[in-house]
Amino acid sequence: MLTAIIALSILAIAFGLLLGFAAVRYKVKSNPVVDQIDALLPQTQCGQCTYPGCHPYAEAIAKGEADINQCPPGGETTILALADLLGKDPKPLNEEHGEHAEKTVVYIDENVCIGCTLCIQACPVDAILGAAKQMHTVITDECTGCDLCIPPCPVDCIHIIPAVEEGNKITVELPDTPLLLKELT
Amino acid sequence: MSGNIIKAKYQFHGGLKLKGHKEMSMRSDIAAAKIPDKLIIPLQQHIGKPAKAIVTPGETVLKGQCIAKLDNGNNVTAAVHASTSGEVITIEQHPLPGFVKQLADCIIIKPDNEDKWHPSVQPVENPLALDKESLKQILIEAGIVGLGGAGFPTHIKLVQDKNIDTLIINAAECEPYITCDAMLIKEQGSKIIQGIQFILHALDVKQCLIGIEDNKPHAIKTLSVALENSNIKNIQIVEVPTRYPAGGEKQLIKTLTGKEIAINQLPRDAGIICHNIATVYAVATAIIEGKPLIDRTVTVTGDNVNQPRNLQVLIGTSMQDVLDECRYTPYGSQEIIMGGPMMGNHLDSSDYPVIKTTNCILVKNKEAESPSLPCIRCGECARVCPANLLPQQLYWYTRAKDLDRVQDYQIFSCIECGCCDYVCPSHIPLVQFYRYAKTEIWTQEADKKKSDHARQRHEFRQLRIERKKKEDAERKAKKKALLQKKQGIDTSEQDAKKAAIEAALERVKSRQTEQTAIAKNTSNLTEEQQKKIEEVEKRRKAKLNKQNKPEDK
Numbered sequence: 001m002l003t004a005i006i007a008l009s010i011l012a013i014a015f016g017l018l019l020g021f022a023a024v025r026y027k028v029k030s031n032p033v034v035d036q037i038d039a040l041l042p043q044t045q046c047g048q049c050t051y052p053g054c055h056p057y058a059e060a061i062a063k064g065e066a067d068i069n070q071c072p073p074g075g076e077t078t079i080l081a082l083a084d085l086l087g088k089d090p091k092p093l094n095e096e097h098g099e100h101a102e103k104t105v106v107y108i109d110e111n112v113c114i115g116c117t118l119c120i121q122a123c124p125v126d127a128i129l130g131a132a133k134q135m136h137t138v139i140t141d142e143c144t145g146c147d148l149c150i151p152p153c154p155v156d157c158i159h160i161i162p163a164v165e166e167g168n169k170i171t172v173e174l175p176d177t178p179l180l181l182k183e184l185t
Numbered sequence: 186m187s188g189n190i191i192k193a194k195y196q197f198h199g200g201l202k203l204k205g206h207k208e209m210s211m212r213s214d215i216a217a218a219k220i221p222d223k224l225i226i227p228l229q230q231h232i233g234k235p236a237k238a239i240v241t242p243g244e245t246v247l248k249g250q251c252i253a254k255l256d257n258g259n260n261v262t263a264a265v266h267a268s269t270s271g272e273v274i275t276i277e278q279h280p281l282p283g284f285v286k287q288l289a290d291c292i293i294i295k296p297d298n299e300d301k302w303h304p305s306v307q308p309v310e311n312p313l314a315l316d317k318e319s320l321k322q323i324l325i326e327a328g329i330v331g332l333g334g335a336g337f338p339t340h341i342k343l344v345q346d347k348n349i350d351t352l353i354i355n356a357a358e359c360e361p362y363i364t365c366d367a368m369l370i371k372e373q374g375s376k377i378i379q380g381i382q383f384i385l386h387a388l389d390v391k392q393c394l395i396g397i398e399d400n401k402p403h404a405i406k407t408l409s410v411a412l413e414n415s416n417i418k419n420i421q422i423v424e425v426p427t428r429y430p431a432g433g434e435k436q437l438i439k440t441l442t443g444k445e446i447a448i449n450q451l452p453r454d455a456g457i458i459c460h461n462i463a464t465v466y467a468v469a470t471a472i473i474e475g476k477p478l479i480d481r482t483v484t485v486t487g488d489n490v491n492q493p494r495n496l497q498v499l500i501g502t503s504m505q506d507v508l509d510e511c512r513y514t515p516y517g518s519q520e521i522i523m524g525g526p527m528m529g530n531h532l533d534s535s536d537y538p539v540i541k542t543t544n545c546i547l548v549k550n551k552e553a554e555s556p557s558l559p560c561i562r563c564g565e566c567a568r569v570c571p572a573n574l575l576p577q578q579l580y581w582y583t584r585a586k587d588l589d590r591v592q593d594y595q596i597f598s599c600i601e602c603g604c605c606d607y608v609c610p611s612h613i614p615l616v617q618f619y620r621y622a623k624t625e626i627w628t629q630e631a632d633k634k635k636s637d638h639a640r641q642r643h644e645f646r647q648l649r650i651e652r653k654k655k656e657d658a659e660r661k662a663k664k665k666a667l668l669q670k671k672q673g674i675d676t677s678e679q680d681a682k683k684a685a686i687e688a689a690l691e692r693v694k695s696r697q698t699e700q701t702a703i704a705k706n707t708s709n710l711t712e713e714q715q716k717k718i719e720e721v722e723k724r725r726k727a728k729l730n731k732q733n734k735p736e737d738k
Contacts, residue, residue, distance in 0.1 A: 043636035045643050077629065080586060125642040144639045172285060172624045175617040177584055178557035
């Protein structure tokens with residue numbers, strides 16, 4: 001009887017310590033689902049989903065506050081990936097938030113720029129270079145095409161241009177999909 | 186049969202028996218094509234980074250002169266040379282032949298028809314006495330790439346990393362219509378054997394197998410005779426049964442050695458290096474004659490090509506010029522294919538230059554396209570797949586855009602040989618689906634990389650803003666503290682004064698209180714007086730109680 005109690009107590013203490021140690025040692029700092037969702041988002045930080053950036057949107061999806069079809073830059077690919085991750089049914093992009101378009105970047109008309117730095121403050125990825133009363137320019141490679149720099153510009157010198165893909169990017173169209181056998185009859 | 190020819194012992198999975206169509210272009214010998222009016226020489230004719238142009242418009246160049254150099258610090262690239270002497274007109278974008286239309290920088294040269302060689306083109310003396318590195322350097326400078334179709338820079342496949350023991354020369358030429366390798370062997374057998382010796386020397390490998398399909402008896406005989414004459418013992422010719430795609434790298438390795446190359450592995454990992462026989466010839470000419478890769482043998486054949494044959498074409502010649510020389514008369518709806526009918530790239534016009542990887546220009550009548558029917562899961566595609574894949578599953582998952590599953594089913598092992606397409610009873614363009622899936626995966630990977638980069642920058646920006654805020658707050662706090670401290674130091678000198686003033690005030694106050702205390706009539710009372718006061722107080726309280734009681738009631 002006594003040996004049993006002692007043995008069980010020792011076991012309980014040992015496992016308690018083990019669990020306690022594991023809880024401290026392998027502590028998950030942030031919500032892993034949020035990070036997983038965030039990894040699938042295109043990181044334009046454009047805010048078209050009505051959230052102030054991709055990470056907040058990911059948090060909202062994780063909490064169930066936002067739907068998975070609010071990201072126009074990601075388009076169908078992102079929706080499919082999110083649906084796959086979260087075990088939801090894929091649905092078409094919510095048109096309220098905009099349409100999926102070809103990738104663009106912005107370009108500053110350097111003749112018009114007055115060097116006000118407003119766009120620099122608006123850029124979420126530090127892709128605009130310049131200083132007060134100096135000409136500004138966009139580092140095209142870093143630009144995500146979020147267009148957040150356009151509204152603050154007091155002289156409307158920022159224009160949207162199509163993104164040029166680096167290297168030899170090859171795209172192949174999906175051929176006409178044959179019907180399914182059951183669709184034939 | 187001579188002693189240096191053996192029959193292949195192994196065989197690969199799947200494959201197809203196809204009609205050869207090879208005889209028609211083998212009737213006449215290889216002839217040099219005319220020098221065209223204009224050469225369009227792309228800076229990128231190989232896998233890897235484009236070469237860097239080192240000539241400017243207006244410059245006169247000589248035949249064999251290097252016009253685009255390797256980019257420094259980049260290994261996977263190949264130099265480009267002027268195919269003939271003439272004047273550089275411009276450097277501009279021009280579409281390249283490929284399975285999708287792509288623009289690339291090209292150097293446009295107007296030939297002067299003098300065909301004058303550049304003085305740098307000199308034979309290498311006693312090449313087998315050279316060390317491996319200098320031999321490799323010669324090939325790098327000659328701009329030699331794999332001529333079998335992929336265009337992988339050859340010098341990278343000349344690096345020995347200890348375990349390579351077998352060199353395989355790919356002379357299978359399994360695609361229908363194409364005969365350039367067979368003709369090259371027939372005419373240049375001994376030079377090819379020399380080329381193999383150079384490669385064996387550069388790799389420091391002892392054993393070499395030449396894989397060749399048994400439908401080329403002439404070529405096999407020529408090679409065998411050349412081998413006997415050169416008295417080399419470590420090169421063996423292996424006759425492989427004619428079955429498409431016997432010339433696929435992994436398929437040939439399997440047929441010749443029985444080894445299978447695992448997914449995500451290179452032949453190198455199994456101790457094997459593969460080179461195409463046309464590449465070997467290019468290596469031989471680069472070393473024996475010092476001639477860089479400025480021309481290649483091209484098979485010109487197909488419907489309505491009245492003189493199908495093999496031509497030695499200068500790199501950069503327009504395909505139309507080559508077709509004209511073979512008296513091609515366009516008829517009805519035809520298409521031009523670079524390469525063979527199975528794996529070739531279908532081009533939308535003949536306005537493309539011949540590049541280093543153009544082994545064949547094939548004209549085919551367009552067949553009436555039969556519409557795709559539903560997949561009936563017959564499994565025929567899996568039976569013929571030489572890569573041992575499940576083409577049907579790949580198709581279904583590509584259709585559903587489930588690219589993760591497509592990768593699980595090893596789409597990247599697909600060599601796009603087209604066997605599944607060929608046998609599909611529902612005429613589904615399966616290879617098109619796989620190409621879509623592959624490019625889509627690459628695009629998504631690139632996008633992912635980009636978005637990760639953007640995330641990193643965004644997070645860093647937020648971190649920076651946060652840090653700045655914190656720093657600002659800290660600085661403010663510090664400043665405040667400093668100010669207070671400064672004031673503190675200033676007042677400490679005045680502290681004595683302040684204290685003195687305060688002490689004085691205190692003294693005044695205490696004196697005042699002393700005076701008021703003396704003035705009060707209740708202080709210093711005698712006992713009698715005190716008693717009297719207490720009695721009065723008692724009476725007053727009693728009176729107050731009397732007054733309060735009736736009110737309580």
